[in-house]
Amino acid sequence: MKYLVIGAGGTGGCIGGYLADAGRDVTLIARGKHLEAIRRDGLVLHGTRRGELRVRVPACTAGEFTGRADVIFVCVKGYSVEEILPLVERASDERTVVIPILNVLGTGERMAIRLPGRTVTDGCIYIVGYISSPGEITQSGEVFRIVYGEREGNAHAVRLQEIAEELRGADIDAVVSDDIRRDAFRKFMLVSPMAAAGAYFDLPMGGLQAPGEPREFFKSLVRELAAIADAKGYRYPVDMLADGLRRIDGMSPDTTASMQKDLKKGGASELDGLVLEPVRMARALGLSAPGYERAADRLGELSSRGELSRKFPPDPLQSV
Structure with missing residues (x-):
């Protein structure tokens, strides 16, 4: 199968690097100095189960890619999904499986509306990885698990299992979920509180x-x-x-959630999907969420728009 990995950061870089190291046909979508370094020197992965890996993997910008893929991993931030939709549309057809790997809930469901005729799953990933320098990804810890699945039924179960087998052959722990909404929410119960609490107090994991x-x-x-x-x-x-406590206690004390970093930079962030969405969900269910209300009030002041989008209907696709 031909793989396209959109986003070459900590998650996409590891997915693409592991697949390329296993001999799979994979192309990475990257940009800037990171792309230049990958093209020049290959992609370097530190901290993998097999030590340091240096792999040659085709890489290009979204505008340069002209092929078709059997499997597309979407590994961008929630606020960048709209930007890459044209690429997903032209690189896919009715046989392509699109697997979004984002922290924001329900991304696949929203993308499917914009990509009729495509198989768009939902998914989540368990890994700690980041760009340590242009062309280099550092992975911390042994865990590298991708969980994905269809939201309704199992019409493409055989295809999803075939993908899982190829991922496992590349040393990636792949799980085809029988209830992806449940399993994606389980991951959300780790990443959302971690990002919200870290940003609220402006503290690293320690x-x-x-x-x-x-x-x-x-x-x-x-x-x-x-x-x-x-x-x-x-x-x-x-x-x-x-x-959740076990997982954060096992992380490096200097780990900082990406949302916290983005808020401090003053640019776009996943504030809407990680902090404001729990407020909306709680209200819709008639529940109280005072902690998330507090986080929304304080962190809204740091957002690039200077407003709390929870006061308005969320955009149908974008997180912010």
Whole structure:
């Protein structure tokens, strides 16, 4: 199968690099100095299960890509989805499987509206990775898992399993979900409280690992999402608060969520999808979410627009 990975950051770079190292036909969409370095020197991956990898992988800008892909991984921020839709449309057909790997809930469902005739799943990823320098990705920890699936039915189950087998052959733990809304929300229950609490107190992960108000705030946010999950009928095999604490405690103390970094830069961020959306969900279900209300009020002041988009209907596709 031919793979197209849109976005060559910590997630997309690792997906594309692992696939290329396993001999798969993959093209990376990147830009700027990162793209220049990949073209010149190859893509370097640090911290993988097999040590340092340097792989030669075709890379180009979105405008330069003219081929067709059997599998498209969308690995951009929520606020960039609109920008890459034309590329997904022209690089796909009725046989293509599009797998969005974003922190924002429901991206695949919204993309499917704009991509009629395509198979667009929803998905999430468990990995800690970042661009450490142009052309280089650093992965922290052993976990590299992609979970994806169809929202309704299993019309493409065989195809999704074939993709999973190829991913596993590239040393990527792939899971075809039987309830992707439930499983994507489980990932959301980690990344959203982590991003919201870290940005609220302007602290790296070490600040949430130590006893004190930031850690208690993180816990309150997880509990609010757990109440939403319960109202939606999602059931998990583990205690999600204990699981969330275990995961953040296992991260490097200097880890900072990307939303927090984006807010400090003053540009676009995933504030809407990670902080304001839980407020909307809670209100729709008749639940209280005081922690997320507090985070929305404070972090809204840092957004590039200087307003709280939760006061208005969310855009049908974009997060911000």
